[in-house]
Amino acid sequence: MSPTAGSAPGDLPPALEVDHVSAAYGPYRALFDVSFTVPAGGVTALLGSNGAGKSTVARVVSGLMGTTRGSVRMSGTEVTGMPAYKIARAGMAHVPEGRGIFANLSVEENLVLAFRQRLGRRRVSEALARTYDTFPILGERRRQRGGTLSGGQQRLLSLAKVLQAPPGVLVADELSLGLAPVVIEAVYDGLRSINRAGTALLIVEQQVDRALGLASSAIILEHGTVAFSGPSDTALAAMERILASRTAGSVR
Ligand SMILES: Nc1ncnc2c1ncn2[C@@H]1O[C@H](COP(=O)(O)OP(=O)(O)OP(=O)(O)O)[C@@H](O)[C@H]1O
Ligand SMILES: [Mg+2]
Numbered sequence: 001m002s003p004t005a006g007s008a009p010g011d012l013p014p015a016l017e018v019d020h021v022s023a024a025y026g027p028y029r030a031l032f033d034v035s036f037t038v039p040a041g042g043v044t045a046l047l048g049s050n051g052a053g054k055s056t057v058a059r060v061v062s063g064l065m066g067t068t069r070g071s072v073r074m075s076g077t078e079v080t081g082m083p084a085y086k087i088a089r090a091g092m093a094h095v096p097e098g099r100g101i102f103a104n105l106s107v108e109e110n111l112v113l114a115f116r117q118r119l120g121r122r123r124v125s126e127a128l129a130r131t132y133d134t135f136p137i138l139g140e141r142r143r144q145r146g147g148t149l150s151g152g153q154q155r156l157l158s159l160a161k162v163l164q165a166p167p168g169v170l171v172a173d174e175l176s177l178g179l180a181p182v183v184i185e186a187v188y189d190g191l192r193s194i195n196r197a198g199t200a201l202l203i204v205e206q207q208v209d210r211a212l213g214l215a216s217s218a219i220i221l222e223h224g225t226v227a228f229s230g231p232s233d234t235a236l237a238a239m240e241r242i243l244a245s246r247t248a249g250s251v252r
Contacts, residue, residue, distance in 0.1 A: 012040040012041075012075075013040065013073070013075055013076030014037040014038060014039050014040060014042075014073075014075075014076075015038045015039065015040050015041070015042065015074065015075055015168060015169045015200030016037060016038040016044075016061060016072070016073070016074055016169055016200065016202060017037045017071075017072065017073040017074075018034055018035055018036050018037070018057070018060075018061060018070070018072055019035055019070050019071045019072070019073070020033050020034075020035050020069060020070035020071075021033070021034045021035070021057075021060060021067050021069065021070035021071070021072065022034070022067065022068045022069040022070060023056055023060050023065060023066070023067050023068055024068050025056075029068075029224065030053050030056045030224050031053050031056055031057065031060070031224045031225075032223075032224045032225045033069075033070070033225065033226075034053070034057060034070070034221070034224070034225065034226055035070075035226065036219045036226065036229055038169065038200050038201070038202050038217075039200070039216075039217075040075070040200060041195070041198055041199075041200055042200055042201075042216055042217065043195055043200070043201040043203065043214050043215040043216055043217075044201070044202050044203070044215055044216075044217045044218065044219060045203050045205060045208075045211035045212055045214075045215035045217070045218040045219070045232060045235065046058075046202055046203065046204045046205075046218075046219050046221065047204075047205065047208055047211065047218060047219065047220045047221070047235065047239065048220050048221035048222060048227075049222070052221040052222055052223065052224070053221045053223070053224040054173070054204045054221055055096075055097045055173055055174075055204065056224075057204075057221070058094060058096070058097070058171045058173045058202070058204055059094075059096075060072065061092070061094075061171060061202070062084055062087055062088070062092055062094035062171055063079065063082050063083055063084035063085075063086070063087040063088075063092075064084050064094070064096075066081060067080060067081070074087065074090055074091065074092060074168070074169060075091070075168065075169075077090065079092075090168075091167050091168030091169060092167060092168065092169050092170075092171065093162045093167035093169070093170045093171070094170075094171045094173070095155075095158050095159050095162060095170070095171070095172045095173060095175060096158070096173055097173040097174050097177075097204075098154075099146075099151070099154040099155075099158065100158035100161075101146040101147075101154055101157050101158050101161075102146055103145065103146050103147025104145060104146070104147060105145065105146055106142065106143050106144060106145055106146065107138055107141050107142045107143070107144055107146060107149070107157055108128070108142040108143065110146050110157055110161065111127070111128055111131060111138075111157070111160060111161060112124055112128070114161035114162075114165070115127045115128070115161075115164060115165065118164075118165035119164065119165050127164040127165070130164060131160045131163070131164060134160070134163070134186055134189075134190060135156050135160055135183075135186060137153060137156065137183075138153070138156060138157060138160060141153065150178075151177075151178045152177075152178040152179045152180070152183065155175060155176075155177065155178060155179060156179070156183065156187070159172070159175060159187060159190065162194075163190045163193075163194060166194040166197050166198065166199040167199060168198075168199065168200065169199065169200045169201075169202065170191075170194065170199050170200070170201050170202070171202045171204070172191070172201065172202070172203050172204065173204045174204055174205065174206060175187055175191075175203075175205070176188075176205065176207050176210060177206070184207070184210065188210060188213075188214060191203070191214060192214060195214070201214070201215075203215060208235075208236065208239065212232045212233075212235055212236065215232040216231065216232055217229070217230065217231055217232055218230065218231070218232045218235035218238075220235065220238060220239055220242060222242060222246075227242050228242065
């Protein structure tokens with residue numbers, strides 16, 4: 001990684017700018033005035049406890065959910081209120097929490113569909129070979145229907161769809177959930193390599209160490225607001241402070 005990785009070289013706008021964003025599920029307000037950036041080519045970790053609003057941020061930036069206030073820009077372009085497919089076309093990939101795959105298609109059909117769309121027909125077989133090389137379990141299960149894979153295998157499949165055709169920005173929501181340590185290693189190798197090739201990453205994780213190992217900056221959400229924003233090497237201490245102040249207050 002170059003010494004300037006993580007900071008926008010020259011006058012490149014940030015890959016992602018979330019600017020005073022609030023969002024709600026009907027009457028339930030989930031985000032309050034959230035602001036942060038992912039630098040061009042950079043990696044930002046989005047941390048916080050269960051229910052803090054991490055997945056909501058992921059949904060908002062990828063256009064799956066609207067904002068009630070504020071704006072989202074991708075590489076300097078306003079994308080607030082744009083439908084998800086247009087944001088995807090502009091270079092955003094979102095690996096959602098849970099299972100972002102077609103349950104009725106086989107593993108290979110899922111991959112072929114994604115690779116055809118993103119790489120073109122001629123590069124599909126090469127991309128399949130590389131995927132099975134990185135994640136042998138997907139090769140072994142290539143004819144199995146996506147919906148019958150285990151939870152962890154489904155996470156891998158949804159990431160594999162993205163890794164061979166690196167997007168401008170990847171929003172990865174709890175990628176390592178339910179994966180064995182050796183597989184998590186392969187997942188993070190994949191993330192590192194697409195970041196080296198230029199993809200900016202917003203990584204939502206409960207496995208704080210993993211995310212902070214790759215990220216240069218971190219955001220900690222608490223009850224839908226930004227409780228910390230700063231360099232990743234100071235995030236662990238911030239997290240402990242936040243947890244300590246929470247235990248000192250009312251137990252929730
Ligand atoms: N579809 C929904 N309808 C109503 N409330 C929702 C919906 N989805 C999420 N919420 C609420 O919004 C808040 C933020 O949820 P979100 O899924 O963003 O949290 P999270 O930080 O991703 O948590 P986790 O670590 O458990 O995945 C939670 O209180 C949750 O209950
Ligand atoms: Mg979540």
